Amino acid sequence: MTSLPVARHLTRARDLADARYAEPLGVADLARAAGLSRAHFSREFRRAFGVSPHAYLLTRRLERAAAMLRYTDHPVADICLSVGLSSLGSFTTSFTRMYGRSPVAYRAAYPPAAAMAPIPACLLRAYGRPRHRTFREDGAPDGSVA
Numbered sequence: 001m002t003s004l005p006v007a008r009h010l011t012r013a014r015d016l017a018d019a020r021y022a023e024p025l026g027v028a029d030l031a032r033a034a035g036l037s038r039a040h041f042s043r044e045f046r047r048a049f050g051v052s053p054h055a056y057l058l059t060r061r062l063e064r065a066a067a068m069l070r071y072t073d074h075p076v077a078d079i080c081l082s083v084g085l086s087s088l089g090s091f092t093t094s095f096t097r098m099y100g101r102s103p104v105a106y107r108a109a110y111p112p113a114a115a116m117a118p119i120p121a122c123l124l125r126a127y128g129r130p131r132h133r134t135f136r137e138d139g140a141p142d143g144s145v146a
Contacts, residue, residue, distance in 0.1 A: 009034040010048050013041065014056065021060040022084040027053045061085055062098050069107040073114065076103045 013034040017025060030053050031041035045053045061083040068079045080091040095103050 006036070006044050007048055009036060010041075010045055013045065013053070014049065017053070017057045017060060021057060021064060022082060024084065025057060030057070058094060059098070062095055065091070065095065065103070066099060066106065069103055070110045071113055073112065076107075079103070 013030040016033045017030060027042060028038055030045075031038045034041050034045075036044065042053055045056070049056060051059070065079050065083045065085075068074060068082070069076070072079075074082070076092075077088050080086075080088050085091045085094075092102055095106070099106055101109070
C-alpha cells in the first residue's frame with residue numbers, strides 16, 4: 001500500500017480551513033485533519049503555501065469579514081464573532097494591518113448595503129407596472145370604457 005504525498009494531506013487541512021473558518025479551529029485541528037504532528041504540519045504547510053497555518057486561517061477570516069462589511073449592515077462586533085474571532089480588539093488590529101484601515105473606515109468607503117441589495121427582475125417588473133390598470137381599461141379618465 002502506498003502512502004499519499006504530504007501535499008495531499010496539506011490540501012485536506014487547507015480545505016478544512018476554507019470551509020470551516022468560522023468554527024474555533026486551531027493549528028492542532030488542522031494538523032489532525034492532515035494526519036501530521038503539529039510541528040511537522042506547520043513546517044510543511046509553510047513550505048507548501050508560503051504562510052503559516054494560523055496566518056492562512058486568519059486571512060480567510062478577514063477576507064470573509066471584509067465581504068460582510070461591504071455587503072451587510074451587521075455590526076462590526078457581530079461580524080467579528082461570525083467569522084470565528086473572539087476578540088474585537090485583535091480583529092480590528094489584524095483587519096487594519098491587512099486592509100490599511102479599520103473595519104468601520106473600510107465599511108464607510110463602500111455604499112450602504114441597503115443600496116446594494118439586488119432586487120430580482122420579476123419584482124422590478126411587478127412593481128414597475130401601473131397600478132389598478134388591466135387590459136383594455138385605457139378609456140376615459142373617469143374610468144369609463146370608450
